[in-house]
Amino acid sequence: MKNILTKEIQNYINANLKTDLHSLLLKKSPFPEVSMLEIVQQIKGRKVADKKFPFLLKENIVFPPNLNLEQASSQATALFKATNLKGKKFxxxxxxxxxxxxxxxxxxxxxxxxxxxxxxxxxxxxxWNILGRKANFINENLEIFLNRSTEKFDLIYxxxxxxxDEKNKKFLLEDLSPNLLEIQERLLDAGKEVIIKLSPLVDISYLISVLKGLSEIKIIAAKNEVKELLVVLNHGKEKPDVKISCYNLESTEPSFSFNFNEEKNAHSEFSEPLKFLYIPNNAVLKSGAFNLISKKLGVKKLHPNTHFYSSDVLEEAFPGRILSVDIIESKQIKKGEKFNIISKNYPLTPDEIKKKYKISDGGTCYLIFTQSRKGKIILKSL
Ligand SMILES: C[S@@+](CC[C@H](N)C(=O)[O-])C[C@H]1O[C@@H](n2cnc3c(N)ncnc32)[C@H](O)[C@@H]1O
Structure with a gap:
């Protein structure tokens, strides 16, 4: 690591930040003490940092291999997770x-x-030394650390x-390193609070059934893409009241929280499309609060199988997209016009719709093809 920190090599890295990395890799390193692969790794790191963790765009910061860059959280989600966390020992x-x-x-x-x-x-x-932050750095397998440590912590993360990396596989806690099911009791013993980041693919009911001391699951999306699930475990916490909180960062949408059992007892009200159409964000869709959102916010569902809601009075607390809409007839769609097309619970895909009506993507107006309980409908945003 020391070698890449020399002034000449740092200058070379800075001069090549825009160079194509594939062609750079084919060249011979101008410095005998470092390989071109190591140099390219640093350039790659700065590129990733520019988008994902800009606080590291400082002189003499060293970046690890790709896998570690990919596995690292983004600055934005880390900052969000840090909200309200404080204590003595982390x-x-x-x-x-x-x-x-x-x-x-x-x-x-x-x-x-x-x-x-x-x-x-x-x-x-x-x-961390460069950034002026202190820590005890322990290079050890965490299971061994947990077995030998007698310390208590305010927060364990x-x-x-x-x-x-098998995709499409059912996501189980046993597939993780560490295996959380094996160490959860020890974690709850050593920490007042334990926070664990999990993949958005993991099933919420499954988590509730296998995790001990579970008090909250936070579903964190950014720009409507669910990035992670954060589970909070507390020593001595009795199930079954697990709080579920849904966030869509980098948007103006409000958060939405509920207790998991509330959804089981909630029923949606239904109606034909009214003045406003509500499309829940993906964090809410992941939470499964399909009936509760109708009950809590007083918006009515259009159809049992589609998570679209409607109301006559604007409900600004709705966590998702809100459109002011009219019901239209298909003959009102003019050839050559541009729309943002949404098709849910409708027999045609957006591509088939574009072909059929000779329309294309774009513009500011939405066309929503869906069903109410009475049958197929087309909605147009104003
Ligand atoms: C997903 S990464 C963590 C990324 C980190 N949160 C960040 O923001 O940069 C998981 C890390 O846990 C380490 N790890 C996995 N199992 C471990 C174990 N049993 N003991 C110690 N470290 C382990 C891996 O080496 C890897 O670096």
């Missing part, structure tokens, strides 16, 4: 590149970071790694 058992740890531990007095990957932890230690 422990991150899966430090990785330390992005989460950097923000989550900001209001703690003593910070301990555990990571099994020696080189990665050395990189984090070097960077984990962001487990996937053991394999």
């Amino acid at each position: 422990l991150d058992l899966t430090c990785g590149f330390g992005i989460d740890a950097f923000f989550l531990s900001d209001n703690f007095v003593e910070v301990t970071l555990v990571e099994q990957n020696t080189e990665l932890l050395e990189t984090v230690q070097h960077n 984990l962001d487990p790694a996937r053991r394999d």
